[in-house]
Amino acid sequence: MEDKINQAAEKIANSKYLVGFTGAGISVESGIPPFRGENGIWNKYDERIFDLNYFKNHPKESWELIKNVFLEFSEIAKPNAAHFALAEIESRGFLKTIITQNIDNLHQAAGSKNVIEFHGSLQKVRCTNCDNVVDKDDLNLNFLPPKCPKCGGLMKPDIIFFGEGIPVIAYNRSFEEVGKCDVLLMVGTSGQVMPASFLPQVAQQKGATIIEVNLNPSSYTNSITDIYLEGKATEVLNKLIDVIEK
Numbered sequence: 001m002e003d004k005i006n007q008a009a010e011k012i013a014n015s016k017y018l019v020g021f022t023g024a025g026i027s028v029e030s031g032i033p034p035f036r037g038e039n040g041i042w043n044k045y046d047e048r049i050f051d052l053n054y055f056k057n058h059p060k061e062s063w064e065l066i067k068n069v070f071l072e073f074s075e076i077a078k079p080n081a082a083h084f085a086l087a088e089i090e091s092r093g094f095l096k097t098i099i100t101q102n103i104d105n106l107h108q109a110a111g112s113k114n115v116i117e118f119h120g121s122l123q124k125v126r127c128t129n130c131d132n133v134v135d136k137d138d139l140n141l142n143f144l145p146p147k148c149p150k151c152g153g154l155m156k157p158d159i160i161f162f163g164e165g166i167p168v169i170a171y172n173r174s175f176e177e178v179g180k181c182d183v184l185l186m187v188g189t190s191g192q193v194m195p196a197s198f199l200p201q202v203a204q205q206k207g208a209t210i211i212e213v214n215l216n217p218s219s220y221t222n223s224i225t226d227i228y229l230e231g232k233a234t235e236v237l238n239k240l241i242d243v244i245e246k
């Protein structure tokens with residue numbers, strides 16, 4: 001493992017354009033469960049809470065579940081050492097952008113500046129009628145479903161539900177970033193959610209070195225990953241930072 005950490009640190013330190021790509025696994029140690037796996041959210045709850053048609057037909061039930069499952073986690077969760085390590089690698093000038101599939105705002109809370117939220121953010125709520133976007137803290141979530149302060153339309157968390165497209169700007173910027181990176185650092189993603197799962201493949205096809213941090217092998221590990229660092233995101237990234245600093 002030490003050899004692989006050294007190898008990865010060297011790639012990062014010598015990179016010209018390093019991009020990060022993160023998934024639910026990086027926030028597990030902040031207390032937010034992932035979707036899949038042993039303690040995954042889908043073992044307890046029905047995936048329908050994130051289905052657009054189900055949401056439109058059952059807005060109150062959907063909002064209640066989303067509030068209980070996600071908003072409560074996101075209110076108490078704090079960034080962990082892995083989020084801070086990525087912010088540190090950015091502040092040292094190595095990491096240019098983080099593309100995250102997460103909706104928990106923890107990269108920004110850790111100090112990362114250039115973050116693309118591929119699946120949106122729980123911080124925001126959008127009107128399904130007039131597209132008005134407001135901060136979730138400016139809405140009264142004691143009465144569900146919340147109504148748009150402008151037009152009275154149904155408000156929806158500004159995250160991507162099954163059946164929705166990725167916001168064009170986030171989509172285009174993400175594919176541009178992976179297209180120009182020479183090293184991609186992936187942390188805690190299973191690679192099972194499309195189209196986000198194509199991003200590492202594009203980086204690899206353009207010749208980037210793929211470094212993967214994961215607790216368990218993912219769909220990338222034996223296909224496109226060049227350096228696989230198995231372990232908890234906090235532990236692996238702390239080791240990486242130590243070596244980079246030296």
Ligand code: NAD
Nearest residue numbers: 023024025027034035036101102103104188189190215233
């Ligand atoms: P996923 O749930 O499919 O997979 C999580 C991955 O993280 C797995 O490969 C697992 O082995 C790994 N992992 C778990 N704990 C880890 C740890 N401590 N250190 C390193 N790796 C660890 O997650 P995904 O690939 O991001 O895709 C699912 C979708 O889930 C994404 O679209 C994301 O928006 C959404 N999601 C987000 C959050 C969040 O914002 N925190 C939480 C749950 C789900």
